[in-house]
Amino acid sequence: MDPRARPFRSVLYIPGSKERALEKAKTLPVDAIIFDLEDAVAVEEKPAARSLLTETLKAGGYGPRFKIVRVNGLDTEWGRKDVQAMAFAGADAVLLPKVEKTAQLDELSEMLPGMPLWAMMETPRGILNADALAAHPRLEGFVMGTNDLAKELGCRFRPDRLAMMSSLTHCLLAARAHGVVAVDGVYNAFKDEEGLMAECEQGRDLGFDGKTLIHPAQVPTANAAFAPSEEEIDLARRQIAAFEEAEKNGQGVAVVDGRIVENLHIVTARETLAKAAAIAQLEAST
Template identity: 45%
Template sequence: MDMTRLRSLLYLPANRPSAIAKAHTLAVDAVILDLEDAVQPDAKPDARAAAVAAVMDGGWGDRVLFLRVNGIGTPWHGDDLAAAQTQGFAGIVVPKVDTAAEATDVVDRAGGRPVLAMIESPAGVLNAAAIAATPGVAGLIAGMADLAKALNCGADANRMPLLYSLSIIVLAARAAGIACFDGVCTEYRNEAAFRAEAGQGKLLGFDGKTLIHPSQVDPCNAVFSPSADDLANARAMIAAYQAALEAGRGVATLDGQMVEILHVEQARRLLARA
């Protein structure tokens, strides 16, 4: 599976049957059944069993299912990894991965399931390239709430204090040829704020965004999907380049802009994503 095609990834508490039922009706690309932050310690075993039951019950259609396990070193981590090997889970989301050694340990115990490593700490950011290059790691997820706390940075609607870290995560993923997903926007009642943050994430190069509320799914899909104008421009670019080749030229122009093979490759990737 090409995880770079995923636009919207919705976290759901695994022990919330109503939320899981609602997810079956959403146009979300992926669902992350959560055993970590959304579940209290005494409820974690029951949440794990509920997650397994949810994936085995089926009815998810084209939606991709992940399990977010509890962190490395917690009492629940091993049992969560075992549960994630249930048929139907496409991969495992692992919080607070700080080093390549931790990523390797998780991959070794993941039973062949792809791992999405969450980068949520200064150490994780500094080691992002090595984590991304670990065989078996299929993607990186930005965890900006924990990182902002660790950095002791101020709140900012434009995420200025976090832009360096966000870009490092994208760079690490691209260097390794894997997917990368932006962190959550907690302002789920403010669609304008969400669209602005999602647009920033797309501009930085993220493939999609993690979500915390069903209301964010449709705006997220809209932001991370090519627009009609984008598609038309891509087709025109390819056509202009092809016409230049047929005329014996290696470079074309479109609306006063030079079109080279790298632009054509980008246009083809855009059309494939659409």
């Protein structure tokens, strides 16, 4: 199945050590959850978090939400045990932090036969190797780790994310070249809804599938930003109808709202309607 066939508008980080948060996540209208065993868990809590998350995932209850587990790096004392625990816990994918080379994905593939792999894109070397990583046969998703990347770049925060733009678009190009999901980084000011919406809209306009989130309050904003609007759905339907009518008359183009509509526009229009249908189906079963 094409990993992009399902919505990834909202991808919420949940600490694997927080039982209350793990339970609450079962009721949130998110498309996907990243159960975090890495940055969100203190060193002394990592073994207990692994056990708690394993039992929680085995118990189920997350419905159609896509379940991603971010393990610790394989070069840490916890990483391999995390991966071994997740092999049969019921996760939909495993997310590896600080991926920089395909050998890391090869190693993880051997440990998790058949499970989809996702990669955190959060270091300069990882960004530069994005094309090779996206081409890996088991890789299905990129998650932009913009906080770590900013630290590595030594760049300053700007609302327009100018310093991040080359990294974001480079990963996005690689993801699209290989049919990989691409999810934008987090917005840290979780009480700033206006700023979040602006960054969601920027990520959407660049072409990202959705946004990673750090707080449940951010979910509705991301869901709205990355879903086709009623106007976009209406336009897509009218474009398809006009183009089909033009074809019946032996013409290769149509005109809708004063703009030329060609076959490439119809491909986009059908993708818009398919995305809207997938979102509706997901929301109906959540």
